[in-house]
Amino acid sequence: MHAHIQQRIQGIINNLDQLPSIPDVASKVLTMVNDPDVAFKAIADEISKDQAITTNILKLCNSAYFSKGKEISSIDRAIVTLGIKEVKDIVVVAATREVLNKLIVGYDLARGELWKHGIAVAVLSKKIAVLKNKKSIADIAFTGGIIHDVGKTVLALFVQNTFKDILELAQARQIQFSAAEKEIMGFDHQEIGENILNKWKFPEVLKSIVRYHHQPDKAPAEFLPIVSIVHIANTLCLMAGVGIGADGLYHELSDTAIKALGLSNREMEELYGDMPQVLNQASGIL
Numbered sequence: 001m002h003a004h005i006q007q008r009i010q011g012i013i014n015n016l017d018q019l020p021s022i023p024d025v026a027s028k029v030l031t032m033v034n035d036p037d038v039a040f041k042a043i044a045d046e047i048s049k050d051q052a053i054t055t056n057i058l059k060l061c062n063s064a065y066f067s068k069g070k071e072i073s074s075i076d077r078a079i080v081t082l083g084i085k086e087v088k089d090i091v092v093v094a095a096t097r098e099v100l101n102k103l104i105v106g107y108d109l110a111r112g113e114l115w116k117h118g119i120a121v122a123v124l125s126k127k128i129a130v131l132k133n134k135k136s137i138a139d140i141a142f143t144g145g146i147i148h149d150v151g152k153t154v155l156a157l158f159v160q161n162t163f164k165d166i167l168e169l170a171q172a173r174q175i176q177f178s179a180a181e182k183e184i185m186g187f188d189h190q191e192i193g194e195n196i197l198n199k200w201k202f203p204e205v206l207k208s209i210v211r212y213h214h215q216p217d218k219a220p221a222e223f224l225p226i227v228s229i230v231h232i233a234n235t236l237c238l239m240a241g242v243g244i245g246a247d248g249l250y251h252e253l254s255d256t257a258i259k260a261l262g263l264s265n266r267e268m269e270e271l272y273g274d275m276p277q278v279l280n281q282a283s284g285i286l
Helices: 003-014 024-033 040-048 051-061 075-082 084-100 113-131 135-147 152-173 177-185 189-200 204-212 221-239 255-261 265-273 275-283
Strands: none
Touching: 003 152, 003 177, 003 189, 024 040, 024 084, 040 051, 040 075, 040 084, 051 075, 051 084, 075 084, 084 113, 084 135, 113 135, 113 221, 113 265, 113 275, 135 204, 135 221, 152 177, 152 189, 177 189, 189 204, 204 221, 221 255, 221 265, 221 275, 265 275
8 A cells, every 4th residue: 555645645635625616506406405395496596696507507408418498598497397306417517517527637537538427327327217217316316427436536646646556456356446446545536536525515325326336235225226326327338438547447237236226137238238329318418
């Protein structure tokens, strides 16, 4: 283990100012959506306080993926037309784009590749949730898909400095890249991601998705289905070469996740075969 690197990473985690930030509106809307008594108008007013993000949200509302064929010119109209959960997803997309849509050096991901990967995982996660009759959590699966790799934005620089050691360990032991990250640096990108979501005040279910998306068997039982959805979507996207980066070849599908969702071999094959459609839908958000 590189002890000095572990100390530097711990220093970043301890100093919240060094972790990525997003507009406050995202965490506020996530909290409000979970309140059964909240009024639509209250959510619209909260979003509208941030003029910059409101402009981006309205652009996304009228995008090919989210649009219902009607022009949307206000947040109030967006909530009425698309529904509160869909608007919540759009808020997260708008709020996290700047953090995720960048060059991720250590993982050999060009600018935009991590963002493209996250959007593809989000779209496929939603598709899997609907396929397995879990429509009630489809929006959470979408949100988790977008942000599941957020820890890479912080860990990338350290991975760049230790990449050779991580890769050699992963190959020698035939273990996942994230497991080798943990052994070499004392942290993996999942743990870092969980710390970032703590800073953002995101709910526990999203923290579990980020923390366990490579290890669904370790997820809390209550979150196993949703973590399994994002795990499978992430792995299928990597298998299809979407955002594969330096670590993409060192991840594998979890039997625990497949069993948790009751996915058959035929369904898995069909999901993989649907990747061109998923990427086409994702392009309507990018």
